[in-house]
Amino acid sequence: MSETDAAAAPSRSDAPDLEQDAPIETNLDEDDHLKPEFVAAVLEAVDEGDFETARKLVEPLHPADIADLLELTPGERRAEMTEALGDLVSAEVLSELNDYVRDDVVEALPNEQIAELASELDTDDAVAIIEDLDKEDQQEVLEAMEPEDRAAIESALSYPEETAGRLMQRDLVAVPELWSVGKTIDYLRDTVDLTSDFWEIFVVDAAYKPIGTCQLSWVLRCPRDIAMSDVMKRDQTLIPVDMDQEEVALRFQKYALISAAVVDPGGRLVGMITVDDIVHIIQEEAGEDILRLSGAGDGDINQPILLTVRTRLMWLLINLPTAMLAATVVNLFDAEIAKYAVLAVLMGIVSGMGGNAGTQTLAVVVRAIATNQLTSSNTRRVVFRELRIAATNGVSLGILIGIGAFFIWHNPALAMVFGAAILINNIVAGLAGVFVPVTLDRFNIDPAISSAVFVTMCTDCMGFMSFLGLATLAGLGS
């Protein structure tokens, strides 16, 4: 670490022209959200057909905020809003939009405008828009584009969805290893057709295989006569073009990458992925687990409602047999319950507390698997750890609840049965919370999607079984 590296005081002292930023600030509340009054004002202007006022209001906004505005517009009015905003719906706005909202917006745009916008976007963003169009529109948009842009997009579309090939952009800077820093800088300055947005330069060999990566800051800090191969870092992370995007995101995180070279099966450089394309994947993937674990599918509030209903209903239907299985366990003891209804009152506490404990373990294990922290090297250690936690919590809760029950019902047998069932179900919860997701993961089934059903089934059935079973053995229902 060196001290703050700053240049001398600048030679001009007049205030900077910050006025253009001012209107942006005033439309945002302290959380950086658009103010509801502002959104309402724009919607009203659009409703009244006063597109000019609407445009005047929206014009000062940052593209990311225009995207937010479109997301906050109710679905059935999005087409009109899109029409009103016209060319304010820029390429940048599109790339910031939520997937479902973007579908609405793109649908409201004429195909020529889509083609124009797509040409301005990075390949990955353009592909994201075009891949969702229906076949006919897709064809029309592609035909309206320049041949090179079209070729780039068609090539990206040839890779499976959610792989590096779809994410990457083709605009990148690659230079031969023998070039000097000076030659590279001259090339960058003199080549008109180069991209302006890149953070690293890839150094390639004669076969166009990347052999090193060079941060721009290194190029700028080095004398002109040094060879690029002496500046570059050889130890690089190459992304195979067919790698799943979640895996790509994990590599970016693990190796703290800003950009990475994408290579075809022959090892040749075919594209580049930058961290800004990855950030939303990291966020999505990390947030996805919670939604999957609770059976909410994609869990997007902008998802078409019928799709949401179908996803959630399916999950509830999958859970139904497990709820019925638990009911069947209760049914085994209906005679005891009829004689001693307190059992029915308390059995839900046993299954519920077990369910809570199981969910805790499950959430921890699912996150640990997703972040590559739980691997085959430490599974046994984690199982043992969860078992100790479950036993400790089970004993604590069992004693507490047993004592509480004794003071309420003055029945030592009931108190002991209750406490013991709580302990047993906590241990069941701890074991199921680890083994279910780990086993599913071994069989390459996403543990976030399917674990909760099995864990709840275990804690419900074993909760009822242990409590009602022990109660029967203790003669409580006879």
Place this chain on the structure above:
Amino acid sequence: MSETDAAAAPSRSDAPDLEQDAPIETNLDEDDHLKPEFVAAVLEAVDEGDFETARKLVEPLHPADIADLLELTPGERRAEMTEALGDLVSAEVLSELNDYVRDDVVEALPNEQIAELASELDTDDAVAIIEDLDKEDQQEVLEAMEPEDRAAIESALSYPEETAGRLMQRDLVAVPELWSVGKTIDYLRDTVDLTSDFWEIFVVDAAYKPIGTCQLSWVLRCPRDIAMSDVMKRDQTLIPVDMDQEEVALRFQKYALISAAVVDPGGRLVGMITVDDIVHIIQEEAGEDILRLSGAGDGDINQPILLTVRTRLMWLLINLPTAMLAATVVNLFDAEIAKYAVLAVLMGIVSGMGGNAGTQTLAVVVRAIATNQLTSSNTRRVVFRELRIAATNGVSLGILIGIGAFFIWHNPALAMVFGAAILINNIVAGLAGVFVPVTLDRFNIDPAISSAVFVTMCTDCMGFMSFLGLATLAGLGS
């Protein structure tokens, strides 16, 4: 989009020297995890006191993989592993380590080595290590550091934890607006003491306030005689030094930033945050919700076990009264249950299915709040949406379950009560799933932490109440 921008074929054709990468590959499995055999081999060497073999095995690894190795080492053997690896535990390794594991490792290092490592790290990473030391060690480490490094860290420590001030690094490049591109490049090349890792140059006014940001690629692509103020982007996102890190992460995502200037309350540039420091926060914050929602606290498998037990036990204890409340509701109907035990068998299905539906809605709403998608502008729309989903699912499930029950028990009253209770509880679940987190958020309580208790309470109590209540009204238990 232009076509792939690559330089001509390089002039040398011999194969690149990739050998140094080879040993890294062979120690990793196809998921980029360290192989269990490899981890076991290193641990065995350390156990036998054969530090030399251990070092030879570990030496070819990437720092991120050395960090993984330390994480996979059981807690009680981490000190010995740290000792064995010696200076292979580099600054980079430390910055990649999980917080809890880093505590173990740093504890095993002598203070002079900590001071040396901290000097090599960016301010933010150095602070992360030093802030966790106890007061005495902290003093000793700081005293062993160079005065400037020490000043930077002491200044960072003066900001509250989890704010931009802790995250930022002081090593940055700022130039006056009147400088030309050429002068800036010369300054970068001729100033020995500058950082080499930066992605953007900040342009500042006489008061050292940032007035624009300039990507390095723009500097490289522009003629030397153009003024920096004509190259820079004026529309920039400034991060106040006391901004919460979660908010910083949201800004980085929203505006797709690579780096951002941090300013003090007077608007002066005091530091810079880069996206690689943000990526793990985005990931943590997105993953945190699932853990909080399930009451698993930090949910880290490396957390000290006692802390985990305490966190989880507290959550289970918080849930106990709600489970008891639900039991109290059941208790109101114990006479009916004693007469007709089928009620006890089925009531769990009603509460359980409602709980599942509530969890779905809750997960979606918590994520939407966390990602700034649910704001006061669209709350009403989301409530209405969830209500429609709940009603649709409730009617579908209610009819299905009612019909099923009729064919099993041949009791039309029971079937209708069962179906109606399922419908009612689905609607309760939908409403609670939205209103509980939204209300908590309004009162600035993290909805992820506290929502689940309330939602489960609603679905349990209302599930029992509607089913047993309707059954009583229908005379089923008499």
